[in-house]
Amino acid sequence: MKNQPIIALDFRNAQEAEAFLNLFENEPLALKIGMELFFSEGPEFVLKLKEAGHFIFLDLKLHDIPNTVKSAMRSLAKLGVDLVNVHAAGGKQMMVEALNGLNEGTPKGKTRPKLIAVTQLTSTSEAEMQQEQLISVSLEDSVLHYSKLAEEAGLDGVVCSSFEAKSIKKHTNEAFLCVTPGIRLDTDSKDDQKRVVTPKEARKRQASAIVVGRPITRAENPKVAYERVLKEWEI
Numbered sequence: 001m002k003n004q005p006i007i008a009l010d011f012r013n014a015q016e017a018e019a020f021l022n023l024f025e026n027e028p029l030a031l032k033i034g035m036e037l038f039f040s041e042g043p044e045f046v047l048k049l050k051e052a053g054h055f056i057f058l059d060l061k062l063h064d065i066p067n068t069v070k071s072a073m074r075s076l077a078k079l080g081v082d083l084v085n086v087h088a089a090g091g092k093q094m095m096v097e098a099l100n101g102l103n104e105g106t107p108k109g110k111t112r113p114k115l116i117a118v119t120q121l122t123s124t125s126e127a128e129m130q131q132e133q134l135i136s137v138s139l140e141d142s143v144l145h146y147s148k149l150a151e152e153a154g155l156d157g158v159v160c161s162s163f164e165a166k167s168i169k170k171h172t173n174e175a176f177l178c179v180t181p182g183i184r185l186d187t188d189s190k191d192d193q194k195r196v197v198t199p200k201e202a203r204k205r206q207a208s209a210i211v212v213g214r215p216i217t218r219a220e221n222p223k224v225a226y227e228r229v230l231k232e233w234e235i
């Protein structure tokens with residue numbers, strides 16, 4: 001796994017994303033491409049960023065019947081991306097097939113993209129989960145259950161809050177990844193994130209990788225903000 005902070009490239013189109021990337025000249029970065037950018041610019045833009053030497057986390061959160069997810073993953077693996085994800089709620093069989101699709105689609109001699117699962121979205125409250133999904137356990141137990149299910153399916157890790165990383169690590173194998181968003185520098189506003197930690201705190205809480213968006217992309221000087229995040233994360 002890349003030890004660089006993963007920058008959430010949450011921009012409307014390639015032009016905006018490229019204007020941001022130009023600030024970093026040719027520095028190889030770790031980038032997260034979400035639905036907004038992928039749906040507006042398509043696979044070509046992903047290929048272009050891969051060619052430029054960036055690590056790519058393609059955050060499309062797949063959730064469908066196992067066979068469909070398998071075929072989709074086969075296509076994504078061909079793009080040569082490094083990290084992709086699914087919703088654990090799609091079930092163990094779906095996660096197994098997602099992995100199978102990635103294995104099938106990875107070109108010979110290349111490494112299979114790592115696969116992680118979204119457990120409960122951080123935008124879901126415990127009350128919502130219980131009332132809408134009829135899951136009667138606590139949010140924490142549900143996150144832990146989905147993490148273990150993802151591990152059983154052979155996945156490489158989960159997307160989770162830094163607050164959950166320690167307990168997930170305790171119940172899964174050594175190499176199991178906890179990729180955590182919700183990162184802010186001491187001086188940042190929280191935006192719409194409810195529970196946030198600094199990069200340093202995320203490291204302490206055993207995050208394997210951090211995803212950072214607005215604290216870098218909306219900073220007055222994104223390069224300076226990135227360097228600060230990097231420095232705190234690397235300590």
Ligand code: C5P
Binds near residue numbers: 182214
């Ligand atoms: O701007 P900010 O640092 O809050 O961005 C975090 C990124 O991580 C966004 O792209 C957001 O969609 C994503 N994310 C999140 N919480 C999750 C999963 C993904 O904030 N549970």
